[in-house]
Amino acid sequence: MAADRSTDIAQTFRDINRTRRDIYKKYQDFSRELKKSSSLDDKVQHLILLSNAIISQCDMCIALHVQGAATSGATKDEIIDAAWLAVAMGGSPKMMYLRYVYDEIAAIFDEDE
Template sequence: MQEPAEKATELFRLMNRHRRDVFKGYRDFTATIKKDSTIDSKTQSLILIACSILSQCDMCISLHVQNAASHGATRDEIIDAALLSVAMGGSPKMMYMKYVYDEVDKLFD
């Protein structure tokens, strides 16, 4: 069974193969936002974790937890960022904490 991050990587490959122009435009857009931001990479990643939970995207959660850890976020910072989205979204968003815990357990245990 593929992990959520592996599923996302496969999706990116498919998009790049079938609509390279659209996918490149999207990547360029997001890269520009990140590059020109006054917010450091670790904080951006933590914000994106919370947004991923609010969007209910398990693949996004997986990617952004891994990215946050690669930018120096601790297990506790990742969980706290995720819990902020639960505070905004309630119990339906709490169910997506499972994906956060799955990823941090792989990365930090």
């Protein structure tokens, strides 16, 4: 994960835990239950969440879900295809968020090559 977003994400979670741990814990429980009871595997879930992150214009979410998709076995092409589905739904403003996808792909996959 790109270092600056990784640091931002970690700090955000620390701040949330410090200020409203009770609510965040309930949110985490809800998210875990969705994941556990889903008929979709981890890879597909992360690819869908990546598309939603782009639609929502959340660069930190994009970073998390590119990483999650890759960890779950998604290829570069699958990640890029999921990202382009968001562009198809959201138009050219969402295309600008592909920058975060490409940054994460470079950090994850290009170091393996």
